[in-house]
Amino acid sequence: MKWTWKNCPSAWRGAFQGASGKATVVLEAIATEDLRIWHAFIGMPGSNNDLNILDASPLISEYIDDNTPRFTYDISGHEYDFLYYLADGIYPEWKCFVKTVSTPLDNKQKKFAAFQESVRKDVERAFGVLQARFAVVARPAMTWSLD
Template identity: 55%
Template sequence: MTVALWILAYGVTANFMDEYVRIAKSIAMMSLKKFVATVVAIFSEEYLRSPNNEDIAKLLAHGQNRGFPSMSGSIDCMHWKWKNCPAAWKGMYCGHIREPTIILEAVASYDLWICHSFFGLPRSNNDINVLERSHIFFELAQGRTPTVNYSINGHDYTMGYYLANGIYPKWLTFVKTILAPLGQKRKLFAKAQEAYMKDVERAFGVL
């Protein structure tokens, strides 16, 4: 267990474990493979998959109860520090904080289930660049997403959406907050949207 967790958490090589816990490379690799296989066997059926129709219905119902009909979750990006980034790549993976990071795009639900993730682009990209390379709307483009119907302000819609921050484009699949809202109605909407956007922030915090 110690060998597997060290390799996964710190990105060290199997040879490193020989110096730390006196375990040979072959045993370290075998332990890592068994650990990963066990995680997949236990959690893949419920967590390591895309949402099915039952999951989507549950997400949409919860969004309805929170005042956002047909909401599928919150989307955002975070920067994951890459401690062992090769020196030749640091220029591409560094930003203003001068530490190499990798971008993770994720959609998280109210119960911290990450139902979409796209990981690996360097820090030199922003959220829009990540979105353009992400596969988040692949099912939508193929016409395989479940049909939803709801009406807001007299307009009828037939697809779900994600709560997003201000950098995301003005697409029907994103609902963003209102900057500098004027009036009680707009202030109430902005407060609710920003509160529920914290679902994905909480998921990042747990990670």
């Protein structure tokens, strides 16, 4: 989600100006289907793309440093012991990112693609509820500083 920063200092405007032409701050979040946001990272300039935000994300730093929680789970008879995240096609080919099948060839792939796309919408829904419930994130930020 990109949050408009109305009072962005003029000297910083170029760095924070995204495709919309307005200064924005990026909010990276991970949400579950029951609207629980269990990770949020805010403050990156809106001019950054997903890969730049990923590079600065503390969540990914923990993954790279192998500091993520360990637990095991089973999917279709295969046991796994790492967290995974549903992601867009632009993300790197890391085992923690599960991407949709861009051109599904059979029913199994079509079902997976439909399920993955629907679950990815949970974050968008969580942001929608957050904006409706707390108008502060629906309106432009009026602060002069990110601190």
